[in-house]
Amino acid sequence: MPILNKDMTLCISLSARPSNNGTRFHNHLYEQLGLNWIYKAFAPTDLGQAIAGVRGLGIRGCAISMPYKEEVIELVDVMDPSAKAIDSVNTIVNDAGRLTAYNTDYTAIEQLLKRNDVPNDYSVLLKGSGGMAKATAAALRDAGFRDVTVIARNEASGRSLADLYGFRWQAQLDGDGDGPAPEVSGARGADMIINVTPIGMAGGKAGSKAGGAEANGLSFAQPVIDAAKVVFDVVALPAETPLIAAGRAAGKTVITGAEVATIQALEQFVLYTGIRPTDAQVRAAEEFMRAQ
Secondary structure (H helix, E strand, C coil): CCCCCHHHHHHECCCCCCCHHHHHHHHHHHHHHCEEEEEEEEEECCCCHHHHHHHHHCCEEEEEEECCHHHHHHHCCEEEEEHHHHCCEEEEEEECCEEEEEEEHHHHHHHHHCCCCCCCCCCCECCCCHHHHHHHHHHHHHHHCCCEEEECCHHHHHHHHHHHHEEEECCCCCCCEEEEEEEECCCCCCCEECCCCCCCCCCCCCCCCCCHHHCCCCCHHHHHHHCEEEEEECCCCCCCHHHHHHHHHHCCEECCHHHHHHHHHHHHHHHCCCCCCCCHHHHHHHHHCCCC
């Protein structure tokens, strides 16, 4: 990596729980390609001020992670169709102070479903209702999946997401362990289960739920995992979440958040730089990212 200098182009990420995934992936590609660029992760205390900084400081690109994918919409100038179609943003590109929002999460989910040959007649349980869940639900719908149940305790956001894509909503599954569910019909299991919540994510402030029990928790009960054929966790840190570990142990096809992170980060890299690295360069960056 070049020594820090005044001519460097800066890209950043904004997340409540920053990881080194994007930092290592992007910086490794910058080095391979000889670019005078640098990438840094931040945990903003004020999202509005952070985006104002992107605009005012001429920061070229900004990755957006949970929980800011929807909140950031009102702070940008232009919504690319990839973000506007699902009202969710994971990428901002700054062109001389004009901020355009994109969503590369959708692309990642779409590619991974194809890469793993997941039949679209599979039943699906999708747990979560935030911005990443929107991207996942849109990719499922567009891939032809119809038997999908959104699992979300927040009835307003859960029902809204399910209705938007013609799916069902359920507050919780039997055995989730947080008290009785509201009276809704729902599945006890499915062919594919997808976690799009922070459960199983490393990080969080010391003593918080996110840094303790939630980080070590299973987003689906073991009987639901056992009944599934495909176990998919969008959580990228750690690469082997409790759900993915349980899926592997049960002999299931697993799709990891680390795979999602690689694809969406690659598409972000292309948007920021206008350069598409070779497959070999991407593999090298991915290996470097995962070796942390």
